[in-house]
Amino acid sequence: MASSFKGVNLFGSGPHRFAMAGQGMRAISLAAVADDPTVEGSAWFGDLELEVHVRGRLVAASESALWTLRDAITAQADSDNTPVPGTLIDLHGRTWTSMSLYRYEEAGSVDRGRVWSVGYLCRFRQFIGT
Amino acid sequence: MLVLNPRQVTFGSATWGNVASVSIGRTSNKLLAEWSDEGAHVVLADVPEQLVTVRVVQEMLGDDMDTPKPGESGELTFTTGANSSDAATREVTIASAVVRTVSYETSTSRGSRRYIELIAVSSNGTTDPVSVDDA
Numbered sequence: 410m411a412s413s414f415k416g417v418n419l420f421g422s423g424p425h426r427f428a429m430a431g432q433g434m435r436a437i438s439l440a441a442v443a444d445d446p447t448v449e450g451s452a453w454f455g456d457l458e459l460e461v462h463v464r465g466r467l468v469a470a471s472e473s474a475l476w477t478l479r480d481a482i483t484a485q486a487d488s489d490n491t492p493v494p495g496t497l498i499d500l501h502g503r504t505w506t507s508m509s510l511y512r513y514e515e516a517g518s519v520d521r522g523r524v525w526s527v528g529y530l531c532r533f534r535q536f537i538g539t
Numbered sequence: 540m541l542v543l544n545p546r547q548v549t550f551g552s553a554t555w556g557n558v559a560s561v562s563i564g565r566t567s568n569k570l571l572a573e574w575s576d577e578g579a580h581v582v583l584a585d586v587p588e589q590l591v592t593v594r595v596v597q598e599m600l601g602d603d604m605d606t607p608k609p610g611e612s613g614e615l616t617f618t619t620g621a622n623s624s625d626a627a628t629r630e631v632t633i634a635s636a637v638v639r640t641v642s643y644e645t646s647t648s649r650g651s652r653r654y655i656e657l658i659a660v661s662s663n664g665t666t667d668p669v670s671v672d673d674a
Contacts, residue, residue: 424575424582466573466583500576520571520587 415495425465459535551613591659599651635660
């Protein structure tokens with residue numbers, strides 16, 4: 410099945426893979442909390458926010474078609490859309506709700522071979538504080 | 540592309556004689572191979588950067604003091620033909636070729652040979668640097 414975000418197939422032009430970021434709790438040095446380097450040990454604080462990464466390659470038949478694919482993703486990552494979370498679904502139907510696409514990064518230059526393509530990394534997070 | 544016994548090879552203003560062969564190789568300078576979450580096999584492969592190299596092999600009959608030097612640039616042309624007649628003769632042109640290496644081999648059985656390797660340069664990145672026309 411195709412992956413999607415908010416019901417839109419953003420990544421289907423090329424291969425892409427889903428990965429979970431760190432999960433669990435955050436361990437912080439008590440010395441840092443107390444601002445005292447003599448304090449020993451550490452403590453855990455609240456669960457990390459759920460984060461999912463999608464890494465892949467957008468593929469198009471022309472320069473303009475590739476820009477269309479890139480613009481569709483960056484439009485979801487800008488401040489107009491990021492506060493509005495949606496459902497992220499991977500290639501096997503795994504679903505994460507209330508996810509926000511908060512960053513889109515390209516992996517270097519556009520490659521112009523048989524096709525136009527560019528690698529990318531999209532970071533989705535389930536923000537708790539917003 | 541391999542051309543055995545080309546009739547004449549010119550590089551810029553120089554004419555190279557006794558050429559045994561000219562070969563044009565193409566290698567990927569950057570290879571894209573991508574996998575998906577569906578399985579073990581590559582689902583996208585592409586070569587967005589390729590390197591076209593030309594190798595000229597010359598039989599050397601004596602000393603060689605006037606050699607091309609790495610970095611030198613010029614138009615490289617040579618003609619091909621199935622035999623010594625003019626039938627089916629074609630001309631291969633590389634508008635801009637840059638000398639990469641010059642080396643020699645000396646053998647009691649094969650004599651002396653000079654190997655010149657050049658890089659074919661495209662005029663704009665899209666156009667193939669090698670053109671073949673009927674002579």
